Amino acid sequence: MAFGQQRIEYKTLDQMRIMRRSGLILDAALNTTVAAVAPGVTTAQLDAIFAAELQKAGAKSNFLGYHGFPATICTSVNEEVVHGIPGPRVLEAGDLISIDGGAIVEGWHSDSARTVIVGNPDAADPADRRLSDITEESMWRGIAAMATAKYVGDIGDAIDEYVTSQPGPELGILEDYVGHGIGSAMHMAPDVLNYASKHRGPKLKPGMCLALEPMLVRGGLDTRTLDDDWTVVTEDKSRAAHWEHSVAVHSKGIWVLTAADGGASRLEPWGVTPAPLD
Incomplete structure (x- = not known):
């Protein structure tokens, strides 16, 4: 999710x-929620699983009630790009589902999303696997760029360069939905673009925490919001993928807040070693 922007907040x-x-x-x-994705499971069941995990850990959802959103995760299936509302929809083998969630601990927020192929990934449409894989890798390329970037806009440049350099059918990078700052609120300044722009944005400085979330589509870039006032779908019904991590910038480097290893395993191919917060 990404909404209105305010002054940049620098964290200790x-x-x-x-x-x-x-x-x-x-x-x-x-x-836990991704592990439960399977044919026959409803998106409401996934929401209940996620909510129970947060409760068990003593955290609160930052999605539930946000501008009236009625669930603890967004479940966006196939042509649904983002902000899908969990409900009675039954997942089928071959569906592509993006699960976006967040948590609050002592007033401080996290935000992350993943795209999953329902059922046996080896039996799925190769184009869907490629879509999700490139979306995920573009996110990591953007995170890797943060290690040496001078401006927030350098992140979008890195994502765009990676996506457009991939062989095969062209994938579209949605420009209407972007990443954001995160901290004492879920959505804060600055916007984090997923595409190349002449706008460099603010300088990257220690204390900044950003949520990077590229959203790619197999078809056209035109989208619309359904009558539920939340679910965003592609106009041409082409499938979409969405990946997201929250990342901290501190005096010693970067650290992926929503990855168990701080992003070490996925950043290694890019020559980046994340720096722990300890």
Whole structure:
């Protein structure tokens, strides 16, 4: 999710450590929820699983009630890009579902999303696997760029460069939905674009925490919001993927708050070693 922007909030190391606790709880809750994705499962059941995991860990949802949103996760299936509301929909083999969730610990927020193929991934449409894989890798390319970037806009440049350099059918990067700052609120300044722009944005400085969330589609970039006032779908019904992590910038480097290893395993191929907050 991404909404209105305000002044950039710079966190102390102790505040980022609390966000790290929130991020680890969120990571574990998403792990459990993703593991439950299977043909015959409803999106409402996934929401209940995620909510129970947060409650068990002593965290609160930052989605539930946000601008009236009625659930603890967004479940966006196939042509649904983002903000899908969990309900009675039964998942089928081959569906592509993006699960987006967040958590609050002691007033500090985390936000993360993953795209999953329902059923046996090996039997899925290769184009869907490619879509999700490139979306995920573009997110990690953006995170890797944060290690040396001077401006927030450099992140979008890195994501765009990776996506557009991939062989095969062209994938579209949605421009209407972007990443955001995160901290004492879920959505804060600055906007984090997923595409190249002449707008460099603010300088990257220690204390900034950003949620990077590229959303890619197999078809056109036109979208619309359904009558529920939340679910965003592609006009041409092409499938979409959405990946997201919350990342902290501190004096020693970057740390992925919503990854158990701080992003070490996925950043290694890019030559980046994340720096722990300890």
